[in-house]
Amino acid sequence: MGNSIQIRPIGFVINDRKTPEDYCWGEVVSEIKLVDLFSVECLDGIENFSHLEIIFHFHLLKDEDVVFDLRHPRNNKQYPLTGIFAQRGRARPNKLGATIVELVKREGRSLFVKGLDAIDGTPVVDIKPVMKEFLPRDAVKQPEWSTDLMKNYWK
């Protein structure tokens, strides 16, 4: 890959999910607590948004488990062999996750969010407000395997 880029956690996830799982994330409420470097002001106005996008680091993933070419999504052979950038699984180069969550409330330097699919202790590297203008402007098409795979992900 190209020259290395250094990023740092801006905060950490606190919730009751201790291991990665592939279902029932929808009702999980997580606290995202910013690290001490940040003043409360960096979240000012965030409560005017209903949704946030959280970018985080799959910190438990070992380097030797990263997939650089293709695999069956969720290692399920019923799904077609698919390139790692054509799926959202954890085992990806740079180990970054990105998930849109619902903002429940803000308390000082903590955000409480619903539907973040990241386990307790996960480093967060960015928080962005969701604006309608950044969502797809046309209908989204996706293959059948991805719809099947997402069946019990949130519920």
Place this chain on the structure above:
Amino acid sequence: MGNSIQIRPIGFVINDRKTPEDYCWGEVVSEIKLVDLFSVECLDGIENFSHLEIIFHFHLLKDEDVVFDLRHPRNNKQYPLTGIFAQRGRARPNKLGATIVELVKREGRSLFVKGLDAIDGTPVVDIKPVMKEFLPRDAVKQPEWSTDLMKNYWK
């Protein structure tokens, strides 16, 4: 911030936008060319998705220009003073951008995408397929300033 995390460019943006601008990104077609490390297989099946999310690095942003607390969005005093994590501007800790684009075509290790708001030469650090299930499941609410700011962003 916490312990540093190393990430690396998986590819680079090629387009005719040489300077950051805040308007007319919608029709820009960009090539994302993967670095040599990757085989073509890492994109296999991506053409079955209509939209992708591109995570990239605002590489031209100087460290001293990063905002850690608050500023007026786009430095426009008509917009309220707002925390850096309650806006999507470039001058943010970790300098990461995340944008949903339309996939136009794939050619070998290159993707051609429409609506990527990143200038020529931008390092890309992840590519994720957009699945409906990862979009907001309820109506999105956002403050008026953000709607105003986005007025000419795509057109």
